[in-house]
Amino acid sequence: MAFNRDDYVKIKESYDLRRRKAAETADIRKTEICAIIPQMKEICDKLEATGPRIFAAVREGKDGLNEKLAAIRAENEALIEKESALLTSNGYPADWLDIKYECPLCRDEGNIDGRMCSCMRQKLIKAGYESSGISHLCEKMNFDTFSLSYYTGDDRKNMETVYKKVKDYADNFNGEGSGSVLLFGGTGLGKTHLAVAVAKRVVERGFYTVYVTSGTLFNNFRDERFRREGDAESKTAKYSECELLVIDDLGTELPGRDVVAFLYNLMNTRINSGRSTVISTNLSTRDMLERYDDRIVSRIYGEFLAFRFSGKDVRMQKLKEN
Ligand SMILES: [Zn+2]
Structure with a gap:
């Protein structure tokens, strides 16, 4: 911890x-x-x-x-x-x-x-919501607010399993050696919701957690290239150092050869040092192979526990309700 x-x-x-x-x-x-x-x-x-x-x-x-x-x-x-x-x-x-x-x-x-003391733990958790980047999200997106009622038939069965396994992962997270998770599937199926829920739970369990959208992640890496000695503190060091990194919506960043290199280095550093990563993405395996390097894709599929999200766009269903 x-x-x-x-x-x-x-x-x-x-x-x-x-x-x-x-x-x-x-x-x-x-x-x-x-x-x-x-x-x-x-x-x-x-x-x-x-x-x-x-x-x-x-x-x-x-x-x-x-x-x-x-x-x-x-x-x-x-x-x-x-x-x-x-x-x-x-x-x-x-x-x-x-x-x-x-x-x-x-x-x-x-x-x-x-x-x-419990007073200090509470303060650290509150500060952790802030510093992990989920404070504006985690009130709405957590395990308690995830509703399975938007999924029907086989999708419901599948999502019950996904929810349970992802929650188990967060509940049992113990830092190094917890492994990594890939959440994949179409838009609006609750991937971001569960990714934030994992981050919140892991913060509460006392682990150094960082949540970032893919766009921000790679923008920060791009900015960092122009960083000189003596500049303000590195914005990207935390992505390698934290005990859990959550990358939301991989594939929505501006593409480029640099992205492939950043992602490859980041994944290698984290996997080699036994640190855990949660990635959510709309990309299929084929999209991933086209967009990134097959070395990255094979590392992700080799090392990550993958969960497929299925069903009808929950956001659309919620919009219709209102
Ligand atoms: Zn106290």
Whole structure:
């Protein structure tokens, strides 16, 4: 499980900042309150001395340690009670001086005992929808919103299998070694829907995922040719690095010999490093052979699990409904 490295770094930084700010706010409040309520200063100083007192007691040795610690604890509790009473009698909430964490579970550390806290996982998933390129699609296109009612007869049977197997693939995705998937068939049969659904599920499972339409993919590779040393960060590195790459609508890009080379290199890099790719396409095998290189086509057909989409154009059926 890797998530997107940039997302992780950004979120981790925001946690550090939040913790610092929360501590600063509590400090400022304490200074203010101590200036307003004179007895408070003494209580705060005593409370702050608790840590060093425990430390000192431990260093003195095991003899009577438990009693000493119990005494310190009892004193501490009494001080906290006094502090709360002073605060409320002066019109402040009893917890006014506590450090306020957004997540009380992990105290905004992002992890608990070395395990990622659910708050951080949620933030990474949300950031993952964004950075994977599906945030504008995945609300409508996910496994829950895919309806088999648009398919009838043998197509229905076929699509039930396709749906189940593609969903299994996403549910069991485990990064390297999960294999790759080809979704092929005519227009409007739900290929993009299931491709986005896979991306969403894999983001949620914590893997670094990138979704891209074929047109954008190859435009980015074309732009990259003019990139010089020192230019902004590579736009295409993520296509080789991510744990799952979803290329939607292969064959809709502007054709060219360069496309064949880009695709060949990309597929080789990903297959050789055991990274997974999902490709959706309207192209038949013959179209693929005409458009690309037979080395690419044979690698794709050799390495990918292929699913044929069948039925009547779902988009047209939906249009008729409305
Ligand atoms: Zn948390």
